[in-house]
Amino acid sequence: MADTGMRFGFGDNWNRFVRQKHSQQRLDAAAARLTGFLKRDDLKGLDFLDIGSGSGLHSLAALKLGAEKLHSFDYDANSVAATRFLRDRAGKPDHWSVEQGDVLDDSYVASLGTWKLVYSWGVLHHTGEVWRALRNAQSCVAEGGLFYIALYSKDVDFQPSQAFWLEIKQEYNRVTSLTKWLMVWWYVWRFGMSMNIRNLPAVLKQIWTYRTQRGMNYFTDVRDWLGGWPMEYAGDQETVDLLEGEYGFELINVATGHACSEFLFRRTGVNGKKTKVKDMVARLTGPAGSPAAVNVA
Numbered sequence: 415m416a417d418t419g420m421r422f423g424f425g426d427n428w429n430r431f432v433r434q435k436h437s438q439q440r441l442d443a444a445a446a447r448l449t450g451f452l453k454r455d456d457l458k459g460l461d462f463l464d465i466g467s468g469s470g471l472h473s474l475a476a477l478k479l480g481a482e483k484l485h486s487f488d489y490d491a492n493s494v495a496a497t498r499f500l501r502d503r504a505g506k507p508d509h510w511s512v513e514q515g516d517v518l519d520d521s522y523v524a525s526l527g528t529w530k531l532v533y534s535w536g537v538l539h540h541t542g543e544v545w546r547a548l549r550n551a552q553s554c555v556a557e558g559g560l561f562y563i564a565l566y567s568k569d570v571d572f573q574p575s576q577a578f579w580l581e582i583k584q585e586y587n588r589v590t591s592l593t594k595w596l597m598v599w600w601y602v603w604r605f606g607m608s609m610n611i612r613n614l615p616a617v618l619k620q621i622w623t624y625r626t627q628r629g630m631n632y633f634t635d636v637r638d639w640l641g642g643w644p645m646e647y648a649g650d651q652e653t654v655d656l657l658e659g660e661y662g663f664e665l666i667n668v669a670t671g672h673a674c675s676e677f678l679f680r681r682t683g684v685n686g687k688k689t690k691v692k693d694m695v696a697r698l699t700g701p702a703g704s705p706a707a708v709n710v711a
C-alpha cells in the first residue's frame with residue numbers, strides 16, 4: 415500500500431552532492447547533455463525555467479551556455495539551498511533567480527509566466543500527481559518554446575519489477591540511517607555487481623565514468639533511486655499523446671530505454687499531432703539501436 419505522507423529528502427542528497435562533488439568536469443558533462451539533446455550549440459536567445467532544480471547543476475549549465483534569464487525552483491528547501499550554493503559560486507548573477515516553489519501550486523505556476531525553454535528532468539513523477547504536474551509544467555512554455563522533460567517510464571522492464579521498486583523506496587524512507595547505508599551497498603552488490611565479485615572492476619569503472627553522464631554522481635543517484643518517493647511511472651506514448659493531443663506540442667526528440675525517458679517538445683499551438691514514440695525511437699537510433707540496460711539515471 416502506497417504511503418502518501420512520506421517524502422524522500424531529495425535536497426539533503428543534492429546538498430551533499432554540490433558541496434562534495436561539484437566540479438568543472440561535471441558542469442561540462444551537464445552542459446553537453448543539455449546541448450546534445452536540444453541539438454543546439456548554446457542557449458543564447460532562450461530563457462530557462464528549471465522546475466525541480468535539485469542540485470542546480472543544470473541551471474548552472476544553462477547559465478554557462480548563455481541563457482538570457484533563468485529561474486530555478488524546487489519544492490524542497492534543501493534543493494533550493496543547493497541551487498543557491500551553485501548560484502553563489504557563479505557570482506550571484508542578477509538574471510538567475512532561485513526560490514522555493516511547488517509545481518502543483520496552480521497560482522504559483524501561473525505567476526511564473528511563459529518561458530522559451532522549460533526544463534524539468536526527473537521531477538514531475540516525484541510530486542505525487544504526475545499528470546497534474548505535467549499539465550502545470552507545460553503551461554509555462556511559450557508559443558514556439560521548448561519543453562524538455564524526463565519521466566520514469568512505465569514501458570521499461572524494470573528488474574525485479576516496477577512494483578518492487580515502489581516498495582523499496584517506501585522502505586528506504588522508513589529505516590534508520592545505518593539501514594539506508596546498508597541498502598545502498600545491497601543495491602551495489604545485487605544490481606551493480608549482480609552478486610558476483612568478479613564484476614567489481616566493471617562497477618568501479620561505472621562509478622568513475624558516471625560523472626560524464628549528465629554530470630551526476632553514482633552514489634547520489636543510487637540514493638535518489640532507492641529513496642525517491644513519492645514516485646509514479648508514466649507511459650511514454652501516454653505522455654506524448656497528452657501533450658500533442660491537448661496542449662499543442664510536437665515531439666522533436668526522445669530517448670528511451672533508461673529508467674527515465676527523455677522528451678523534447680516544441681509548442682506549435684496546434685493540437686492533434688500523433689507521433690508514435692516507437693517509430694521515432696527507431697528512426698533516431700536506426701535498426702541496430704537497442705535500449706540500454708536499465709540504469710538509475
Ligand SMILES: C[S@@+](CC[C@H](N)C(=O)[O-])C[C@H]1O[C@@H](n2cnc3c(N)ncnc32)[C@H](O)[C@@H]1O
Binds near residue numbers: 489515
Ligand atoms: C530526482 S530530483 C531531479 C533534480 C534535477 N532536476 C536533476 O535533473 O538533477 C527531483 C527534484 O524534484 C523536486 N520536486 C519534487 N516535487 C516537487 C514539486 N511538487 N515541485 C517542485 N519540485 C519538486 C525534488 O525536491 C527534487 O529536488
